[in-house]
Amino acid sequence: MNENFIKNYEYYKDISLKKYNTYRLDVKCGYLIYPGNTKELIDLLKYLKENNINYFILGGGSNIILAKPYFDVVIKLDKLNNIKIKENIVTAEAGVSLIYLANLCMNNNLNGLAFAGGIPGMVGASTAMNAGAYKEDMASIVKEVKVVTPSLEVITLTNKDLNYSYRNSFLKEHKDYICTEVTLEMSYLDKDKIKETMTSRKKRRIDTQPLDKPSAGSVFRNPEGLSAGKLIEDAGLKGYKIGGAEISTKHANFIVNTGDATYEDILELIDYTKKKIKEIYNIDLILEQEIIR
Missing domain, CATH: 3.90.78.10 (UDP-N-acetylenolpyruvoylglucosamine reductase, C-terminal domain)
Structure with a gap:
């Protein structure tokens, strides 16, 4: 890795990933890099591909097992964290916390993410794996997503394109398509009713997990x-x-x-x-x- 290339990125060298995965597995990586926006992500991916450097995108660190002692490059999308709300349409970048977004939607009287109040993941990864609970999931609210393709173009995929099924999607099966932004279509419901649902589910999680x-x-x-x-x-x-x-x-x-x-x-x-x-x-x-x- 040419450190001159990543000098304008936030990055960490030779770091443990223990605090970045919820199993708290103490594995290492050569470089942990935070692109500041989609353009920086594409530039980074181009460099890594051209130089045959192995990498993977790490979301919230839940639902994964880091199964080797050392990774070359790990990319975190936490800085892709913009959110827009227009009526019942919510657009969030991949690095937004799913729990944060669930609470934000609740406070705006928008229903559809009540199931996600206890899922410690990021919006991008949760959309790709069709995260869900209580017989609800991301597939029921995702309208479309923006992705970076293997050829490093940004395209939009519809819900139908994502071919959702139980804990699965086109994005989960095609890791070289990287989700950068998700648009959700929510329904209106009084925030007190949403909060009541989220509170009861939180208690259930505490009691059973x-x-x-x-x-x-x-x-x-x-x-x-x-x-x-x-x-x-x-x-x-x-x-x-x-x-x-x-x-x-x-x-x-x-x-x-x-x-x-x-x-x-x-x-x-x-x-x-x-x-x-x-x-x-x-x-x-x-x-x-x-x-x-």
């Missing part, structure tokens, strides 16, 4: 008509531990870092869980979290 320990959210997708957590619990795996990684005693579809977990511990525990569920129920659990190597 291991929020006191590092995790990355639900590990497996729910099989159709079934609960992955219940299958794992009924298999007697709650509390099962490999190294520092443990199947939560509070919610069996969460793996928690008890203090010193490595990515190897987490991956081994995932494989063990899948194997046991296959043996007992003949069901193939599908990983919801993304393994980044």
Whole structure:
């Protein structure tokens, strides 16, 4: 990496990514770079591609497993954080916190993101993976997105183009299309009613999820008509531990870092869980979290 090229970017060299991923895995990267806008992102991508430098885009650090000890370049889009609200249409750049946006919409009497009040992700990544909860998801409100294509053009994709399905989309399957901006179509509802929904869901999360320990959210997708957590619990795996990684005693579809977990511990525990569920129920659990190597 030519540091003269990135001198006008905010960047950090030889840094641990521990505080940037919600499993708190202590892996390193050579350069952590923050583009200030879409043009800077495109310029950076052009440089990295021309010089065959490996990189990945890191969102809020949830729903992922950083599965190697060292990454060359990690790009954070936190500075792409502009928001516009016009009537019931909300446009947010990829680096906006989903929780922040959910609360902002609530305060503007805009309904549609009440499910996201406890999802610790960024708008771009959440849109790409079709984040959701309580039988609601991003697919139901996304109108269109702006993306940087593999040829470094900025284009607009509609909801239909995104080909949404459960925790999946065109963007999740095509990592070389990078979401920079999302437009949401919301509905009107009194903010007190939205707040009531968000408050009750927050209480439910506190009561049912291991929020006191590092995790990355639900590990497996729910099989159709079934609960992955219940299958794992009924298999007697709650509390099962490999190294520092443990199947939560509070919610069996969460793996928690008890203090010193490595990515190897987490991956081994995932494989063990899948194997046991296959043996007992003949069901193939599908990983919801993304393994980044």
